[in-house]
Amino acid sequence: MSKREEQAVQNFMDGCNCAQSVLLAYADVLGLTREQAAMVSVGFGGGMGRLRLHCGAFSAAVMLAGMLEGEDGDKKEHRPQTYARVQEIHRRFVERNGTVSCAELLGRAGVPEDPTPEERTPEYYAKRPCARVIASACQLLDEMLEENTHA
Numbered sequence: 001m002s003k004r005e006e007q008a009v010q011n012f013m014d015g016c017n018c019a020q021s022v023l024l025a026y027a028d029v030l031g032l033t034r035e036q037a038a039m040v041s042v043g044f045g046g047g048m049g050r051l052r053l054h055c056g057a058f059s060a061a062v063m064l065a066g067m068l069e070g071e072d073g074d075k076k077e078h079r080p081q082t083y084a085r086v087q088e089i090h091r092r093f094v095e096r097n098g099t100v101s102c103a104e105l106l107g108r109a110g111v112p113e114d115p116t117p118e119e120r121t122p123e124y125y126a127k128r129p130c131a132r133v134i135a136s137a138c139q140l141l142d143e144m145l146e147e148n149t150h151a
Contacts, residue, residue, distance in 0.1 A: 005138035009131050015120055017045025019056030021134050023063060026141065030067055047102025050113045057130070057137035058100045061089050064141055068148050085144070092140045097133055105129055 001009075004025040011021035019041040023030075027037035043049055044059040065085045069078050093100055103110030106128065118124055125131070 001135065002138065002142050004142060005135050008134050008138045012131055012134050013125065017042065017056055017117070018130050018134055019044035019060045019063075022057050022060035022137050022141075025138060026060075026064055026067075029145075030064070046113070046117065050115055050117070052101070052103035052106070052108055052110050052113065054100050055093075055097075055102045055105055055133060057134045058089070058093050061093065061137045061141055062086050065089060068144055089140065089144070092143075093137065096136045096140065105133060 008021045008025035011024050012018065016024060016038070020038050023032075023037045023041040024034055027034055030037070032040070041056070041060055041063065044054075044056045044063075047053045047055060048059065066074055066078075066082050068085055069082055090100060097105065099105060101110065102108075
C-alpha cells in the first residue's frame with residue numbers, strides 16, 4: 001500500500017467522506033492546503049451529496065485528472081488529453097470496482113438519501129466497501145502519476 005493510499009484510507013477512517021479522503025491524500029500535488037482540498041471535495045461525498053450517483057473516490061480521481069497534465073492542464077488545448085485521461089480513469093475504476101455508481105457499490109437502490117450522513121461506527125465501516133474503493137482509486141492514480149513521469 002502506498003503512502004497516499006494509506007493516508008486516504010486513514011482519512012476515511014477518521015471521518016472524511018470518500019471524495020475528501022482521496023483528494024486530501026493528493027492535496028500537496030495540487031498545491032492545495034488540506035482545508036482547501038476538504039472544502040472543494042465535500043459535496044462529492046455519498047455519490048454527490050448522498051444522491052448515490054458517481055462514487056466520491058472516482059469523482060476525486062477525476063478532479064485530479066487535470067493535474068496529471070501539468071501546469072498547462074487547465075488550458076483549452078489540453079482538454080482532449082484531460083478528457084482522454086478521465087475516460088482512462090473511468091475504464092480502470094470500472095475494471096477494478098465494477099462500476100462508478102455509489103449506489104451499486106453500496107448495493108443500494110440509487111435514490112437520494114437523507115442528507116445527514118450515518119454515524120461512523122464499527123458497524124458502519126464493516127458494511128461498506130468504501131475503504132477498499134478509496135484504496136483502489138489511489139492505486140490507479142499512483143499508477144497514472146508513475147506513467148506520467150515516464151512519458
